[in-house]
Amino acid sequence: METISFELNGQTLDALAGETILQAADRAGVADIPRLCYKEGYRSDGNCRSCMVEIEGERVLAPSCCRYPQQGMKVNSKSERAIHSQKMVLELLLADMPDSGKSPYTPNSELDDWVEKLGLGNPRFSRRIQPVFDNSHPAMSVNLDACIQCTRCVRACREVQVNDVIGMAYRGSHVEIVFDFGDPMGDSTCVACGECVQACPTGALMPANDVGLVEADKKVDSVCPYCGVGCLLTYHVKEGKLLRVDGREGPANHERMCVKGRYGFDYVHHQDRLKKPLIRLKDVPKTTELLQPKDWKKVFREASWEEALDFAANGFSKIRDKNGPDALAAFGCAKGSNEEAYLLQKLVRTGFGTNNIDHCTRLCHASSVNALLEGIGSGAVSNPFTDVTDADVIFLIGANPIGNHPVAATFMKNAVKAGKKLILLDPRRTELSRHATYNLQFRPDTDVALLNSLMHVIIEEGLCNEKYIAKHTTDFEKLKANVADYSPEKVAPICGIPAETLREVARTFATAEASIILWGMGISQHIHGTDNSRCLIALSLMTGQIGRPGTGLHPLRGQNNVQGTSDMGLIPMFFPDYKSVVNPEIKKWFEEFWGTSLNPKTGLTVVEIVDAVHSGEV
Secondary structure, eight states: OEEEEETTTTEEEEEEOOOOOHHHHHTOOOOOOSSSSTTTTSSSOOOOOOEEEEEEEEEOEETTTTOOOOOOOOEEESSHHHHHHHHHHHHHHHHHHHHHHHHSSSSSHHHHHHHHHHHSSOOOSOOOOOOOBBBBBEEEEEGGOOOOOOOHHHHIIIIISOOOOOEEEEGGOOEEEEEEEBBBBGGGGOOOOHHHHHSSSSSSEGGGGGGGGSSEEEEEEEESSSSOOOOEEEEEEEEEEEEEEEEOOOOOTTTOOOOHHHHHGGGGOTTTSSOEEEEEETOOOOSSSSGGGGGGGGGGGEOOOHHHHHHHHHHHHHHHHHGGGGGOOOOOOOOOHHHHHHHHHHHIIIIOOOEEOGGGGGGTTHHHHHHHHHHHOOOSSSSSSSGGTOSEEEESSOHHHHHHOHHHHHHHHHHHHOOOOOEEEEOOOGGGGGGSSEEEEOTTTTTTHHHHHHHHHHHHHSSSSSHHHHHHOOOOOHHHHHHHHHOHHHHHHSSSSHHHHHHHHHHHHHSSSOEEEEEEHHHHHTTTTHHHHHHHHHHHHTOOOOOSSSOOOEOOSSSSSSHHHHTTTTTTEEEEEGGGGHHOOOOOHHHHHHOOOOOSSOOOHHHHHHHHHHHTTO
């Protein structure tokens, strides 16, 4: 790896390619250089000037967050000139702070920390006119009297999350942070991702209701419980209650979060949550009327765990013994853990004696899993969605990630800003449409025809990856014959997309160095959802756009553990690890492993279970 040798405060350092002086110093841990506008992972802006260093042979000081070292360069962050500059900048910023020079909005002000480290006293300068407090937003408060105009929030909003809400307005001493066109934050187009709050170094942007002022007594690292992106986060807990959530560095989010992950945890402490098991009162009939939480005592009574578990077990046993094991069924949840999923399917198979076990994947990506198992041998995604940053072309169909997978959408928007091409296919015009290179709003239910026409063009114009096809695929001639009659000119009246546009999209996808395909439930929730997914798999395989960085197949999963629960066997046709329940050898292995006989029949799916309930079979 190429390195650059330079000297910092008399010590020789080796900087990696692309590292600034500040980054090299931080990695080596040799100099505590002040910084306020700098944030790891963000573009360096160099506007706060608190990280100034002196470079031998240069007349002016340099911002270490933006300056790249050169071979043999001698840098000093502790010289008299550098320290004087750093202190002056901090003093000027401190003078504009409310509450005697300290931020009253956060106990973790980075400005206060650096002021203390450099031993600054009270500022000598007068305070500017203080901006008006803005509490119009339900989740965040705006305290611009503590703003140092470091632009971290601007970069967080415009460059990281790419929401383009926060900006700078006016000039000179009148410059200030604004939302949209100077609107109150609560009236702006803010999506409440909270990236700006986590980025702010002084508390100018904070969680609402002074939550940020409360010191947590415990921090718990966890994973977001919502969609399938897999964001890592940290819960701040005080006396057993959640105070707030921060994004944590992880491969799927890099500290980013969306409104649900950051603020959607009120339910945890909601007064209507069950705290003890409940058993229905004997004289209360079952109805379809919705029970109001306040009226629960009219229908249920509290019970101990021992009584409740015995009651449930006896009820299941009676049904099984009277009506047979297939009279029972269970629904799992893709928001549960792998361990919970494994235990539930084991209970149903060994205790109930049936394979009637399923969960919500049946109603979302079961068709995708089926096609992936058939096409590439695995029902899992072939690569992480963050590979969009390595792709030249992003092919997104039947998904609205800004609404359903907001953090994943930020990486797609980042990629487009970096010059990558986005091919967006959806009958609706979504928020991502304004970022798309090609926005194909095709007629609903014409997915297969449209995708077949793209494959037709690729074959007709000789854009297939013949080497990949020969080495890694089978039955290509059958596919070729199948799409032969789907010319763009014939398909255009069917799907509503001009033939030339279909040809351009096919060429763009096939000729790119790296193209990645992502899809959502607009593809899978169809009577021909499996065929839709098969087309996408074939498109990827025939062009060799899989198995390399920036390529692959990625169905965007709806829940946080759809993949894991399926892996654990929470589906009617497979044991854990997708082992068929009707294969005698596999069945025998699990019988020996679990120590009991197992049902040899494939179980019912979610839809079939509901039908069986209505017919009285379950």
